[in-house]
Amino acid sequence: MALDTKSYALPVARSIEDLRDAVAGWVMKGETVALVPTMGALHAGHLSLVDLARDKADHVVVSIFVNPTQFAPHEDLDAYPRQEAADADALNGKASLIFAPTAQEMYPEGFSTTVSVFGVSEPLEGSFRPTHFAGVATIVSKLLLAALPDIAIFGEKDWQQLMVIRRMVRDLNIPVEILGGPIMREADGLAMSSRNVYLTPEERKIAGELNVILRETARKAAGGTPVSQAVKEGGERILAAGFDTLDYLEIRHAASLAPFEDDRAHGDARILVAAKIGNTRLIDNMPI
Template identity: 75%
Template sequence: MPLDTTSHKVPVARSAADLRSAVAAWRAKDETVALVPTMGALHEGHLSLVDLVRTKANRVVVSIFVNPTQFAPHEDFSAYPRTEAADAAKLEGKADLIFAPDAADMYPEGFSTTISLSGVTEPLEGQFRPTHFAGVATVVAKLILRAMPDIAIFGEKDWQQLMVIRRMVADLDIPVEILGGPIMREADGLAMSSRNVYLTPAERAAAGQLNVILKETAISISAGILIPEATKAGAAKILALGFDKLDYLEVREAASLKEFPTGRPTGPARILVAAKIGKTRLIDNMPV
């Protein structure tokens, strides 16, 4: 199947063969390739990744695929926004190719392989979404092996995901450089997310304070307050805003996501939060 050049101004590859053919043509001209994996519903955070990686490679592929294997049965897979036409319009002048396969292409009949990691996948999101990272690792490996880019970039908002992907790439000797892109925030500091569209006006106002509490907690830890004491105070503030549930508010080693046994950071640290308000689950993080 040739590239789809009629639906959108940016060419679209629907199959692995078409993607590889396009990349091979670039490689024949000694051009470097970057991959930006997404699930679509693109916002300024996604586009910042495209802009950043454009400065580091000759060609940019943006994948758009809502990956079913990273959603648990009770999560929002069926409701997740699918806006390919709008996404393609946002990528005009930014991406060289969109890779938009369907589920049957990514997971054909008989597909039976899963990539699972230990350690970095187990805390935080791993406790509350135990099947999530196996789905992420598997689909990211497939996307990278299909495109064989020089660089792949992921947003730092999903910090644990970024650490999982770096671990997987290192462990499996996959020849790609993994970059992290800074978190893009709304004017009040709320981390940009495709799921923010689910928020009611009242929920949106409360959500805008999540990053403020995260920052205050990080500052108190930097000032010498013990991690358990600071995070307990921060958790109370989050629930007082009207959040229905706090899955975690924790400080971890930045790369390994291990706990600090002394209650004080002894190296690079990250504070991470996941909280639910209404039907929307929000995550955020920042350095300590």
């Protein structure tokens, strides 16, 4: 096998073997490598991670793989947007290589290993999507071991995911530095997401209120309002704004995601939310 250099201006590795060959060539020259894992449908938020990677390493590999193991049977795996050609155009001049494997390449017949990270993966998203983080940890571990980059960069919008990956890398002694990239937001503050395209114009207007309520709730907690009171009032505002359901609105210790036993936010704290409007589920977070 060899790199695909004909489909796009940017070379594409379709196999782990070709990815490793390309990375090995750079490493032999003493050059550093950054990996930015994505599921494609790239937007400005993804590209900001690629720009950060370019500042940190000589070469940037962007993986594009819609990972089936992190979707539950009732979730939107088949509907998840796939636009490899447009993604390749967006990455031209920014990345050195795209890694775009098939599901068969990443999960060959007989694949039977799962990576589970207990503790930090269990609350919040873990309560509503109990199989999700095992799928994330499994595919990220495979991507890190396939590319063996010096650093890997993940967006802070998926804060819990970032904490799960950092814990996994630490626990398994994977020699990769994990960096978080700041959340990129639309003009009204809505966190950028590939799922935002599903919002109707009316839903999109309502969605812009989520970050406003989140920020004001965080400000109350920082000012001494008990956490339970702040999140109760914030949750009521989210539903009153027009969201259909609120999965969670929580203020937690930033790294462990454990609750504050004294009902006061202190130290390194984070507010996290997941709410659904129409058929679209939105998540967001910010520091306290």
